[in-house]
Amino acid sequence: MSIRQRQVYILLTIILLTVVTLTIFNYKSSKNFVLETVQKETKGLLDSFTDETNKFSNERVAELELIADYIALLESEEEIVKFLGEQREKMPFFASLGFITTEGEVLAGDGTRFPVNQIESFDRALQGETVFSDIFPFFQDSTQLVTAVRIPVIKNEKTIGVLSGVVNMGNVLGSIAKESNLPGTLFLLKENQLVFSSSDSKLEKSGPQVSGVLKEIQESEQGTILIDENTAHYVMYQRTAGDWTVVVDSFTDRMKDQISSIFWRNTLIVGFSFLILCGIYFYVRNNEKREENLLKRDLLTNLPNRVMLEESLKKDLNPQSFKKFTLFFINLDRFKEINERNGYQLGDRVLFETSRKIQAFAGRYDLYRVGGDEFVLIAPFTSEEEVKTIAVNLVKLMESPIELSSFESVWVTFSVGIRKSSLGDWPDLMMQDATFAVQEAKKHGGNRYVFFSQELANQNERVRLIANNVVHALANQEYFMVYQPVYDLSTKKITSYEALLRWESPIIGQVSPVEFIPLLEESDLIIPVGRWIFRQVITQIKLWEEEGHEDFHVAINISVKHMMHPDFLYDVKSIIHEMKISPQRLIFEITETVAVQNTDLAIQILSELNILGVKTALDDFGTGYSSLSVLKLLPIQQVKVDRSFIVEMEQDGEKSLVILQGVLDIAKNLGMSTVMEGVETPEQLELLRELGAQKIQGYLISRPVVAELAIELRKQTWLH
The missing domain is CATH 3.30.70.270 (Reverse transcriptase/Diguanylate cyclase domain)
Structure with a gap:
């Protein structure tokens, strides 16, 4: 076999595979299109007949209400019967009109009298309801299955009887079906009883899947059943006013033949022209959809x-x-x-x-x-x-x-x-x-x-109030700083403080940091507020130095968003230089989220702070994403262990003790000092001392206090 022949065979094989592939693709896509079209048309017909049924029911109720109002003006039963007979002639869609006395006797418009049928609907009508009865055989013609619309007749605020309009919905829907080009069969059900069919076919013949359709109709007001995908055969149903159920069966021989011929037709429609036309069609269609979706539709x-x-x-x-x-x-x-x-x-x-x-x-x-x-x-x-x-x-x-x-x-x-x-x-x-x-x-x-609820409404109102006022809190000088001491177990002295932001609003009162700090973060107000905090703390450090206090540090919580701001390092250096304080007095506390947002930039900033002389600490250790890896990754000198470790230690016992011991040992071996947060009892202190904790912070030492009281705490002695 020559090279040219091999190339021809390869080309023919490629063409054959292409033809087969395109044929299969076109068959499937065409078949799906027919399925969607049939489903859409069937749904449209279902909605149309449902609307007509609802419209017919609503119109009959309105007409009967007018008749009931007039009957209330009549004096005798003879007048009522005569009037109903006249109205029946004008309204052929009513099989019968009758007045039911409170004793349950029906006075029909044709002069006949007989006991009322469907007692339950009659009793409900006497109570003032407008009621569609269940299906019952027509008194004058038992071959007809009818329903009655029953409306109370009220005179001088007292129910004197019930007006009953008997309707053969099968006849009504049949006339509507004749005027439409129905590509299938229409059924009308009431209480799971077939009232009307637009053809001789039975609902049960729609397929084995339909055996449960009556149960579905009882459980839901509307639904769709795909009987046979290969013949685009759907059964759809929908509930209407008066508890009628309209069912549309889409099956026709024409649709079956159409789907079976799709494959053979598609084998002949293979070529680049078809692909180009499809491409242009879908391109234009997608552009139109995109323009519409851009305005009022979600693209995804x-x-x-x-x-x-x-x-x-x-x-x-x-x-x-x-x-x-x-x-x-x-x-x-x-x-x-x-x-x-x-x-x-x-x-x-x-x-x-x-x-x-x-x-x-x-x-x-x-x-x-x-x-x-x-x-x-x-x-x-x-x-x-x-x-x-x-x-x-x-x-x-x-x-x-x-x-x-x-x-x-x-x-x-x-x-x-x-x-x-x-x-x-x-x-x-x-x-x-x-x-x-x-x-x-x-x-x-x-x-x-x-x-x-109202309780949530009150909370929501407070959140709105805080959100509206936090914007102006800095300009209105409503913030102030407090300081919580950190106690060194080895020197038995207060060696540092954590500077904490507080807000006293003249409108709201004292606002918890838990409530307003997240709002500062979300709105980027944390950046100017962070600058203000830094300047306030530096000023306080300067004042303490001038008063002769030595050997102390102050920790400042730095927002990740603030730290990542391009002006952060410049602000730190310029304020330190301006106030002429020692950078070694400062400890910047960050959370573990800094390692998630931008690790490389975080390392760079923290390293420059260390070079400047500012110490760095990891706050709330143990509550973030990957605590141990963060310890190795970031250039920090201090670890503040979250108070949750202490809580778990007291609740869980030995396992939590082992974990906490491991954390303290890891930090120590990495050359980092540790601060245990949330220490509140002497028993917690003694246990932490045994585990090798270096420093503690919590209510056992002091709550956060204003600067004047914070510095005075250093003169006291504790825990000797």
């Missing part, structure tokens, strides 16, 4: 976005068109960790799969994606129990992990904040309150729902 999930949510909320909360509804704010727990651990590409896949799960659950409710890992579900408010059921099911929705592939899965949970609408609400307030409820759920570990 194709859900309505925050813009559409705000428009919907404004409309529903408008006093003129106010609707009662419940807003479920859904937030993924620890999604940031998923992104950081696995990358944003996998994070997007998790969001996409999560949104699919919520969409499948949401059904007829409105669903929006309003943020990175935030979704909002809007449901009409009916009862507290139903709202709670929705919330419980939302949380349970993520009980199993998200399977991204055969070897890749991610476990995700939800925190759900629930806020009910009330007259006078506005969109921002509802979203703010729901967000606060989500945060409350996350505080308790997530994977739960929280109703926004």
Whole structure:
């Protein structure tokens, strides 16, 4: 075989494989398109017939209400029968009109009298309800299965009887079906009883899967059953007003023939022209979708976005068109960790799969994606129990992990904040309150729902008040510094202090650092506030030096965000130079998160501080990401061991003691001094002394106090 022949054979093989591949691809894509089209058309027909049924039911109720009002004005039964007979002639869609006396006797418009059927619906109508009865045989023609719309007739605020309009919904829906081009079979059910079929076929003949459709209809108001993918055969059902159920069976021989011919037709449509046309089509289509999505659609999930949510909320909360509804704010727990651990590409896949799960659950409710890992579900408010059921099911929705592939899965949970609408609400307030409820759920570990309550409203109001006032606290000189002493066990003296920021607001009062420090971090106010803290501490050190105090250090907590700021080192050097103090007086305390955000830059900054003479310490050791590796990585001279070690030591016993002993030994062997935080009792002190702790800090020595009292504490003696 020559080289040319081999090349021809290879080329032919490639062409053959290409043809086969394209044929298979085109067959599958065409088949899926037909399936989607049939499903869409069937759903459209279902919605159309449902709307017509609802419209017909609503119109009949309105007409009967008018007739009932007129009957209340009539004096005798003869007048009532005559009037009903006249109305029956004008309203052929009613099989019969009758007035039911309080004793249960029906006075029909045709003059007949007979006992009332469907006693339960009659009794409910006497109680003032508008009721659709169950199906029953028509008195005048037992071959007809009918239902009755029953409305109380009230005279002088007293129910004198019930107006009953008998309707053969099979005839009504049949006339509608005749006027439409129905590509399938339409069924009408009432209480799981077949009332009407647009053809001679039976519902049970739709396939073996339909054997459970009646059970499904009982359990849910709407649904879809895929009977046979190869013939695009769907059965869809939906509940209407009056507890009618409309069922559409999509199966037709035409659709079966169409799918079977797709393969043979696709074998003939292979070529670059088809690919080019498809490419152009999808390109234009995607561009159009992209333009639309940029405005009101989320690009990843194709859900309505925050813009559409705000428009919907404004409309529903408008006093003129106010609707009662419940807003479920859904937030993924620890999604940031998923992104950081696995990358944003996998994070997007998790969001996409999560949104699919919520969409499948949401059904007829409105669903929006309003943020990175935030979704909002809007449901009409009916009862507290139903709202709670929705919330419980939302949380349970993520009980199993998200399977991204055969070897890749991610476990995700939800925190759900629930806020009910009330007259006078506005969109921002509802979203703010729901967000606060989500945060409350996350505080308790997530994977739960929280109703926004008055108690949470009060907390939320305080958070808003703090957030609004913290912006001006620095300019209004509302901050002040306190100092907590650190006690050296070997010298039995106070050798250093930790400088701590406090806020006394003239409006709020004393505000805990736990409440306002995170706000400073989020808003970047921590940078100017950090500069102010540094200057205040340097000034205090200078004052103590001038008063003759020696052998002391002051530790300052440095925010990671502040430390990473380009001006940080310049500010430190310039203030030290300006105040002419010894840098050796200073200890900068950082947390382990610095090693996560930018390790190289952190090492560089800490090293320059050490060169300057400033000592560095690792604060809250043991609460972060990778404590032991951080000790080796960062150029620090001191380790402050978090008080949780002491708590666990007292609770867990020997194991925690061994761990704490190991921490102290590791720090000592690395040439670092240790400070134990949160020491509150003499027993804790003695145990730490036995373990080899060097310094302690806590309420046993002193709470944080103002500078004047802090320096006086050095004159006292403790723990000898």
